[in-house]
Amino acid sequence: MSTATAIVFLGLGGISASKNLLKTVMSFQIVVFGVNLALFASGLGGQSGLVSDSLVFFSIVAGASVEAVGIAIVVNVFRKYGTLNPSEIRKLRH
Amino acid sequence: MSNEVALLSSAALLGTAVTALYSKRVSISLIMLFYSSVILGVVFTFYGSALIGVLHIITFAGAVSVMLLTAVLMTGESNLSIGAGAAKASLIGAALVLATVASSLLFGGLPSNLGAQPTPSPLAVLQFIWLYRPWDLLIMLMIFASSMVVVVNLFSKEGR
Numbered sequence: 436m437s438t439a440t441a442i443v444f445l446g447l448g449g450i451s452a453s454k455n456l457l458k459t460v461m462s463f464q465i466v467v468f469g470v471n472l473a474l475f476a477s478g479l480g481g482q483s484g485l486v487s488d489s490l491v492f493f494s495i496v497a498g499a500s501v502e503a504v505g506i507a508i509v510v511n512v513f514r515k516y517g518t519l520n521p522s523e524i525r526k527l528r529h
Numbered sequence: 530m531s532n533e534v535a536l537l538s539s540a541a542l543l544g545t546a547v548t549a550l551y552s553k554r555v556s557i558s559l560i561m562l563f564y565s566s567v568i569l570g571v572v573f574t575f576y577g578s579a580l581i582g583v584l585h586i587i588t589f590a591g592a593v594s595v596m597l598l599t600a601v602l603m604t605g606e607s608n609l610s611i612g613a614g615a616a617k618a619s620l621i622g623a624a625l626v627l628a629t630v631a632s633s634l635l636f637g638g639l640p641s642n643l644g645a646q647p648t649p650s651p652l653a654v655l656q657f658i659w660l661y662r663p664w665d666l667l668i669m670l671m672i673f674a675s676s677m678v679v680v681v682n683l684f685s686k687e688g689r
């Protein structure tokens with residue numbers, strides 16, 4: 436559980452600090468990994484791990500769907516602005 | 530044995546996550562992300578959820594990694610060079626070790642005394658979801674389908 440917490444906070448730090456939208460998507464993937472690990476670890480001590488396994492199953496599918504949308508948005512942003520740096524994109528918008 | 534594996538896998542997960550986040554090259558980040566997905570899949574398999582482990586590896590190390598690689602190639606963010614000879618050799622060695630461990634755990638089966646509590650059957654998770662959480666399954670299918678519609682819609686705007 437502590438590893439999962441550390442991975443989630445690492446990913447959140449990566450999301451807030453990254454200067455590249457692709458790195459932001461990768462950081463989100465690391466957050467999803469941490470959440471999956473936390474959900475899985477929550478079911479290890481109990482009688483049945485089926486609830487936690489099903490939650491991890493749903494989390495995997497939801498995380499992959501969100502990432503697919505994120506990658507498509509990143510590619511579209513690159514086509515429109517020619518850069519993946521969020522601050523440069525903000526300047527180009529104005 | 531279980532504690533040592535937990536410690537090793539935690540260290541490997543944290544190391545690959547930190548390297549993926551703080552590496553300058555996007556290609557190195559991509560490779561480390563691939564490694565961390567495989568390690569997490571191996572952890573799930575080791576603790577008795579082979580179905581979740583295989584699904585995790587297929588989804589994140591397979592599909593999402595290929596999508597990210599395609600995005601990197603389309604945006605030209607990296608020249609996909611992974612550095613000098615030593616870095617290449619270490620990455621290839623790590624990949625070989627990971628592939629060996631993953632394949633032996635996934636396809637060789639686990640001894641009964643390893644892991645915390647092996648589930649009776651990998652398909653028990655699917656049976657449980659089908660019997661007790663069918664609405665969640667429907668919602669998940671709707672999320673997946675709508676995300677695919679959004680992705681197709683975003684990519685169909687090319688040239689406009």
